[in-house]
Amino acid sequence: MSFRRNRLTKPIFNWAKGIMPPISATEKEAIDAGTVWWDGELFSGTPDWDKLLAMPPSRLSPDEQAFLDGPVNELCAMIDEWKIVSEDHDLSPEVWDFLKRKKFFGMIIPKEYGGLGFSHTAHSEVVRKVSSASVVAGVTVMVPNSLGPGELMMHFGTEAQRDHWLPRLADGREIPCFGLTSSEAGSDAASMTDTGTVEYGEHEGKRVLGLRLNFEKRYITLGPVATVMGLAFKMVDPENHLGRGEKLGITVALIPTTTPGVRVGDRHIPQYTFFQNGPLYGKDVFVPMDWILGGEAQIGQGWTMLMTALAAGRAISLPS
């Protein structure tokens, strides 16, 4: 054992260390972000099964059960997936309206902000059931509740951002999407080419310090109908206005899709399934600093934010 370790593994490891490219700060952040939950035990070689068994099963509250028995059943009965896929290529206006009215887009938003305040279990059950009737409706419901900016806002948004956006997201006045994937950066999202450059510009008639954004995002679910996008970009400050150096790291901002310079491209039809999905482009879009999600405190924290806040959503949405 020690012979293998000392004479074989160590020299090979030292040799490999020398030829591998060094890990960048963003890559390190990506690896360190998030948690491994109980699954980490499996890799310890001696998993603590008692710890797993001690976790109580999740149960639905009476409100959550009533939502499943009421609005979710009603929604499933309203949907004609054949018509969506073969004729309309979208949910019907009645279904969109029903989703907003019954707060399907605000399931995880706390009640004090006008949402339903549901648990992850309830969210998962709703998405599972809706998806069994219609993939298009399932994806439409799951994105605002998980991959959209709502969850990021609850964890990291400033009080002013939460007060403004959460009630509007909860009742469907705003339809969100999240733009991470770039034209040339998919799995390796950290190598995105989208930038936000710190500079002075004009916002609502005033000269303010802000960000000049240039981006090309693709495959963005709800992108074609979104009114607000969570945008991940690399923030740079070449003139050192903020006194924190030039490269500030991946940052997230909330951008209304009507902001001058934002363009919604033609829809993608992923797997010939007609949920709303498409590219979003930004050319020299100027936004004030306080559009950064979480304000200046969250500059450069984009990757950690995404990994921390979106993990629960991914674990629910994608399997459902």
Ligand SMILES: Cc1cc2nc3c(=O)[nH]c(=O)nc-3n(C[C@H](O)[C@H](O)[C@H](O)COP(=O)(O)OP(=O)(O)OC[C@H]3O[C@@H](n4cnc5c(N)ncnc54)[C@H](O)[C@@H]3O)c2cc1C
């Ligand atoms: C239906 C749908 C909805 C989406 N919604 C959103 C959204 O709302 N917001 C958003 O930001 N993005 C969204 N995406 C984009 C999604 O995040 C990307 O598709 C994903 O990250 C993969 O990137 P890619 O498609 O560019 O594939 P690539 O990264 O180009 O991968 C192509 C293939 O190469 C393989 N591969 C890649 N890297 C490696 C490697 N290092 N080693 C070995 N194999 C590798 C992959 O497994 C894959 O088979 C969506 C995509 C789809 C299909």
